[in-house]
Amino acid sequence: CAKKAKPHKDDKKDLATCRVLLAELETHQDAWPFLKPVDLKAVPGYRKVIKKPMDFSTIREKLNNSQQNNELFLCTFIIDVNLVFDNCERFNEDDSEIGRAGHNMRRFFDKRWTELLQ
Ligand SMILES: Cc1ncccc1N[C@@H](C)c1cnc2ccsc2c1
Numbered sequence: 001c002a003k004k005a006k007p008h009k010d011d012k013k014d015l016a017t018c019r020v021l022l023a024e025l026e027t028h029q030d031a032w033p034f035l036k037p038v039d040l041k042a043v044p045g046y047r048k049v050i051k052k053p054m055d056f057s058t059i060r061e062k063l064n065n066s067q068q069n070n071e072l073f074l075c076t077f078i079i080d081v082n083l084v085f086d087n088c089e090r091f092n093e094d095d096s097e098i099g100r101a102g103h104n105m106r107r108f109f110d111k112r113w114t115e116l117l118q
Pocket of ligand 1: 032033035037038039098
């Protein structure tokens with residue numbers, strides 16, 4: 001994903017852009033299944049099936065802790081957001097409330113990050 005990001009000179013804006021993008025994801029009407037980590041005790045099988053759980057609050061924590069000068073933060077951000085949607089597809093039927101929410105959110109993210117970061 002690094003190669004797709006804007007040239008190094010625009011790195012300054014990328015962290016702010018990731019924050020804007022994350023805020024848009026968190027306030028999206030279909031974000032509700034992804035706001036907090038899945039409760040591994042409450043959801044049977046989740047711990048076994050999903051090797052790398054991820055959610056928007058964890059991504060926000062990582063973004064808040066990421067160093068501006070560590071240019072990997074942009075790739076890490078994109079990978080983590082996609083992990084949320086990949087986990088959702090793996091565990092949930094496409095034709096389910098959560099499955100549909102995941103597809104909607106991925107479509108929204110793909111559009112917005114292309115507009116803002118490429
Ligand atoms: C993203 C995801 N994938 C698989 C299972 C759960 C979840 N989300 C959690 C928050 C969650 C946990 N419990 C419930 C109960 C009804 S909707 C819902 C959502």
